[in-house]
Amino acid sequence: MASMVVGVTWQVLSRFVLSSPSSFTEELARFQLIWIGILGAAYAFRRGAHLGLDLFTSNLPLPIKLRTAVVANSFVFIFAALVMVYGGAQLVALVLNLGQLSAALQIKIGYVYSVIPISGVLICIYALINVYKSLNGIDITIKTDGDD
Numbered sequence: 001m002a003s004m005v006v007g008v009t010w011q012v013l014s015r016f017v018l019s020s021p022s023s024f025t026e027e028l029a030r031f032q033l034i035w036i037g038i039l040g041a042a043y044a045f046r047r048g049a050h051l052g053l054d055l056f057t058s059n060l061p062l063p064i065k066l067r068t069a070v071v072a073n074s075f076v077f078i079f080a081a082l083v084m085v086y087g088g089a090q091l092v093a094l095v096l097n098l099g100q101l102s103a104a105l106q107i108k109i110g111y112v113y114s115v116i117p118i119s120g121v122l123i124c125i126y127a128l129i130n131v132y133k134s135l136n137g138i139d140i141t142i143k144t145d146g147d148d
Contacts, residue, residue, distance in 0.1 A: 004032040027104040031112050038115045042122040045076070054141060062139060069134040069141065077127035084120025092117060 011025040044050040057068050096110035130140050 001032075001036060004029050004036070007032070024104040027102055031102070031105075034112060035115045038119045039122075042119040042126070045123050046126045048140065057141070062137075065139065065141070066134045066137065069139075070131050073127045073130040073134065077124050077131070080120045080123040080127065085117045085124065088113070088116030088120055 007025045008029050011022055011029070014025075015021040041050070057065050060068065092110045092113045094110075095113055096108055100109045101107065102109055102112070133140050
């Protein structure tokens with residue numbers, strides 16, 4: 001995040017102060033934003049900060065709430081494994097094979113897309129941890145500042 005702030009600041013300074021905009025900082029900031037956003041989704045899932053409606057499950061008895069969490073996290077695992085890990089890896093392989101390069105940085109776009117399967121693996125790991133906790137009677141919906 002800090003490197004993105006530095007890059008965007010340089011872009012603004014070079015454009016308006018030096019009247020010679022930097023050619024790569026805009027593209028670099030775009031790629032960094034993609035990585036921050038997708039990795040941030042995995043982090044939010046880990047912390048339980050992702051968008052979720054617990055209106056129905058918050059008032060359930062603990063055993064039913066735990067079973068519901070197992071089912072929900074199993075669906076998350078299946079989605080992340082199929083769409084993000086498998087599908088993302090297929091996308092990365094295809095784009096790398098095509099050799100598509102970014103315009104300013106001249107890096108392979110497949111490297112930018114590689115954040116999708118990386119984030120998918122993280123989400124799968126966190127979903128398995130959540131299933132394990134739920135099967136052992138730990139309510140994962142209750143978050144405190146010290147939970148990780």
